[in-house]
Amino acid sequence: MLEKCKYPIIQAPMAGGISTVALAAAVSKNGGLGFLAAGYKTAGALEKEILEMEQIGVLYGVNVFVPSKEPVEQDVGTYKTLLEKDWDMELELPAWSDDEWQQKLTLLKRYKVPAASFTFGCPNKEIIKDLQEQGIYIIITVTDANEARLAQQAGADAVCLQGIEAGGHRGSFENSDLQESRPLIDLLREVRKTVEIPVITAGGIMEGWQIAELIQAGAAAVQLGTAFICCEESGANQLYKRALIERQFTSTKLTRTFTGRLARGLENDFMHRYEAVAPAVYPTLHFLTQSIRKKALASENTQAMSMWAGEGFQRVRAMPVKELMEKLVAEASLS
Numbered sequence: 001m002l003e004k005c006k007y008p009i010i011q012a013p014m015a016g017g018i019s020t021v022a023l024a025a026a027v028s029k030n031g032g033l034g035f036l037a038a039g040y041k042t043a044g045a046l047e048k049e050i051l052e053m054e055q056i057g058v059l060y061g062v063n064v065f066v067p068s069k070e071p072v073e074q075d076v077g078t079y080k081t082l083l084e085k086d087w088d089m090e091l092e093l094p095a096w097s098d099d100e101w102q103q104k105l106t107l108l109k110r111y112k113v114p115a116a117s118f119t120f121g122c123p124n125k126e127i128i129k130d131l132q133e134q135g136i137y138i139i140i141t142v143t144d145a146n147e148a149r150l151a152q153q154a155g156a157d158a159v160c161l162q163g164i165e166a167g168g169h170r171g172s173f174e175n176s177d178l179q180e181s182r183p184l185i186d187l188l189r190e191v192r193k194t195v196e197i198p199v200i201t202a203g204g205i206m207e208g209w210q211i212a213e214l215i216q217a218g219a220a221a222v223q224l225g226t227a228f229i230c231c232e233e234s235g236a237n238q239l240y241k242r243a244l245i246e247r248q249f250t251s252t253k254l255t256r257t258f259t260g261r262l263a264r265g266l267e268n269d270f271m272h273r274y275e276a277v278a279p280a281v282y283p284t285l286h287f288l289t290q291s292i293r294k295k296a297l298a299s300e301n302t303q304a305m306s307m308w309a310g311e312g313f314q315r316v317r318a319m320p321v322k323e324l325m326e327k328l329v330a331e332a333s334l335s
């Protein structure tokens with residue numbers, strides 16, 4: 001599957017409206033592999049996107065979140081009360097959701113999508129085999145050597161190794177505190193010794209020299225998220241794009257405050273204010289803080305928006321995908 005792509009460059013799935021069909025299709029048309037993000041989307045909305053990709057007729061992948069059991073003993077009420085007081089709003093405490101897991105698996109099979117990646121866990125052997133029987137290439141997001149080993153045991157075709165530098169959520173199997181903080185390249189060396197299946201690397205990759213370095217160190221391909229956020233084809237809102245392009249923020253931070261799971265984003269007041277209170281209850285907090293984040297966007301308050309970004313965010317480039325891909329390929333001497 002990875003050999004079918006002209007270049008070993010994957011556009012990371014980015015939930016929350018960033019990975020549009022236009023973005024994924026443009027990456028694939030320009031020799032990489034574009035990914036749709038199924039997370040937080042209804043199966044109906046995902047099906048529409050898959051149909052559009054099929055119509056365009058390029059290779060693509062679909063990323064699905066693996067549902068996790070929620071620790072019930074955690075107190076969400078205290079956080080909810082504090083947020084309601086601060087924001088003068090009534091917030092809804094949503095029921096736990098599996099993000100339409102079964103329906104999404106059915107769609108992957110129905111359309112025999114070229115590739116599927118899974119995040120926040122590893123589907124069991126039967127599910128992986130069932131998808132592979134439809135010709136689907138299976139990638140599991142992992143954050144350390146142990147998860148990579150489990151993914152290989154479950155029959156995955158490849159792992160996507162996410163380093164500490166990565167923007168967005170930590171894709172660890174458990175919603176745990178930080179277990180692994182070595183730089184991506186060191187992690188790659190260990191994981192390569194642990195598993196035989198191809199290792200895709202993700203986290204902080206913004207320029208071609210990094211791609212060349214990781215491929216040299218044995219990565220089968222690289223996956224870039226933040227680097228694509230400011231592309232014309234990305235669905236990121238203008239405030240978010242501007243915050244990145246104009247270098248309005250000076251650092252990123254891992255936080256649980258927005259969703260209940262560790263995620264890296266532009267460091268802002270919201271993270272500081274609630275870090276000590278926000279419980280590790282995902283995805284409940286994602287839904288709990290949703291209306292606050294919407295309100296923040298409407299009032300152009302970037303101090304309360306979740307703007308996921310990796311550690312390389314200051315090197316983001318605003319341009320159409322075609323141009324960015326050409327630059328990355330030239331810088332990495334891939335052509």
Ligand SMILES: Cc1cc2nc3c(=O)[nH]c(=O)nc-3n(C[C@H](O)[C@H](O)[C@H](O)COP(=O)(O)O)c2cc1C
Nearest residue numbers: 012014015119166167168202203204225226308310
């Ligand atoms: C805005 C944003 C949204 C993301 N959403 C997803 C997602 O839906 N599924 C997923 O597996 N990873 C997601 N990620 C993580 C990426 O797959 C990848 O690990 C990360 O972007 C790599 O780091 P980088 O952003 O520094 O390139 C997201 C990352 C960002 C920046």
